[in-house]
Amino acid sequence: MIWVIGGTKDSRDFLDQLIDYTKDIVVTTATEYGGKLLKNLDIEVVCKKLTYDMMIDFSIEHNITTIVDLSHPYAVEVSSNAIEVAKERGLKYFRFERQEIEYYPSKYKMFYSIENIIKYIETLENNILVTLGSNNVPYFKELKNLANCYFRILPKWDMVKKCEDNNILPKNIIAMQGPFNENLNIAMMEQLNIKYLITKQAGIAGGEKEKIDAAEKLGVEVIFLGRPHIKYPNCYDNILTLIAAIKNN
Incomplete structure (x- = not known):
């Protein structure tokens, strides 16, 4: 089972592509609003904030083999916990990180x-x-x-x-x-x-x-x-490249 940590527009775009490959997916979002972004998709969506221990339990309960982290760039605690859960349980972890805009105004x-x-x-x-x-x-x-x-x-x-x-x-x-x-x-x-x-x-x-x-x-x-910077394993900034990497692992 693939666990997608979503709730952003990026996660909707990603899932639109991923479900063509597999429907063996469960999605979590921290808010009801995040869940509404994923409406009309034929997959399970759980709207709930998960602590580290809850993430461990969730991964066991849903027989998770792969975590795909599409949480917001500023959701540092969510990503850090997901990385540690993947290490603890020997799961594959992938991250989608939005490209930063590399220019600034004069002021x-x-x-x-x-x-x-x-x-x-x-x-x-x-x-x-x-x-x-x-x-x-x-x-x-x-x-x-x-x-x-x-x-x-x-x-x-x-x-x-x-x-x-x-x-x-x-x-x-x-x-x-x-x-x-x-x-x-x-x-x-x-x-x-x-x-x-x-x-x-x-x-x-x-x-x-x-x-x-x-x-x-x-x-x-x-x-x-400023955007916080985490050392993400398997980090991608292109959705199609990310899906290809998931398919090959």
Whole structure:
């Protein structure tokens, strides 16, 4: 049985190709939303966050022989646990990693922790667009200039509630489904008079390029949360190459 750790658009694209090769697949996603991305596929999808011990049990229960990790580039704990589970149980492990965009706007700063981003932006006076996802919202709760921050999140009630529970006013919540094209990013930044954009290095699938291009045209400074780097075994950035590797192992 092949275990696909999914929940991203990449995982849907991958599974569309993989099921032509085999249907001996089970998929896990950390959220119900991730599961909805995989609807209409004739395979088992489990929507649940798994700890390391739960991963071990899951691999035994489902007779897993191969783990294919298509989790988000920033889901470090998920990937690290999956790698260790594969080692512990003698399973094959494959990773799909989105290609990084290798260019930067003329005005940008790079940080590798949200804590350092918070220290930097609390000194800023102008408006800030935060596009780090709802899971990172609590880090901003005590920010002195929180009223200047606008949070773009998915339009889900629990994510909106998380914002409100962390001192963010409704007027500072932008609940919209992305990715967004360059023109929409420009319109949004102009409407809110944004001078700083906080974003992940999420790659093409995450709409990173369109955000950067919009910021560059408007002279908005981009503040990156740098992508964490893990030494993945059997890592691929092309879905067809990854599937070929799985078939040959």
